[in-house]
Amino acid sequence: MEQIDKTLVADAANTAASITTPQGTTGSDRMVVPSTERPRILVVANQKGGVGKTTTAINLGTALAAVGERVLVVDLDPQGNASTGLGIGRNERKVSAYDVLIGAALIEDAIVPTKVPGLDIVPSTMDLLGAELELASVPRRSHRLRDALARMPRNGKQRDTSEAEQRMSQRPYSYLLIDCPPSLNLLTINAMTAADAILVPLQCEFFALEGLSQLLRTVERVKTSLNPRLDIQGIVLTMFDQRNKLSDQVASDVRTHLGDKVYRTVIPRNVRISEAPSYGKPALVYDHRCAGSKAYMKLAAEMIQRERAIRRSAA
């Protein structure tokens, strides 16, 4: 059977350790404690394409909303898959993440409610493709999203909403999930600069770890120069295929080398997950009983549990 490149794994593990484990603390000791004052901002990133970033942002967001959290997904990918997957048609994206980044709109004016109660989205359009070039000479170009979020009312109060929606929007957001494009470009850097932590979906396939060290080195650079609070939230193994021995081998190698940064919950390869976006629905709404939906519910529970434990130990 094909072997996973051990050097690649070890390199990624070392980089992760240098980011998360300075001076005698464990990675989890150092994780930023979620504040009750502001939402926890997570960036879902991996420059590798098609590894499950958008699927994770949509379904983790839905699962968190299902257990009573109030969630805002920010679609920072010109492909707009998170917007489409959450049922936001092109004609509903009047104000988008692009307008927010270039400073033409306030983020609260870009927020659109989804059909999932408690889950809102800042949609994306293809305009984002031009953002990098347009922001090239703008001051604080890496801080555009961070600055926009800092100015946002905590409940993201939306205009032109019904009374029911307004009641819902009285509650502040507890989680922001930023979906990134498959690139370490200015959009991803903006997301990392705005975030508390990064969540990395890793597909259980032979080349899974290719590029992980580069991603972790980018996290390190952003941490040093742009956002000292950026941490690694966790690594989520996606598209796990139990019939494929390689999936097992990838999962156990990643765990051996990256330890407790890897979530216990594994997202299985599941056809219902891949069908759901074409209906503009999260898998959890399309079929909440399928194995994929159950896994994302478990992932949300594990995430909340981890953060509570950190909060308790810090109290």
Ligand SMILES: Nc1ncnc2c1ncn2[C@@H]1O[C@H](COP(=O)(O)OP(=O)(O)OP(=O)(O)O)[C@@H](O)[C@H]1O
């Ligand atoms: N657990 C899963 N089981 C089956 N299909 C999946 C699963 N997760 C994702 N997919 C499918 O794999 C494809 C890629 O997933 P997704 O769009 O979430 O990846 P991505 O990392 O966001 O891609 P990109 O880099 O293009 O933004 C999609 O067609 C999606 O429906």
Ligand SMILES: [Mg+2]
């Ligand atoms: Mg995507």
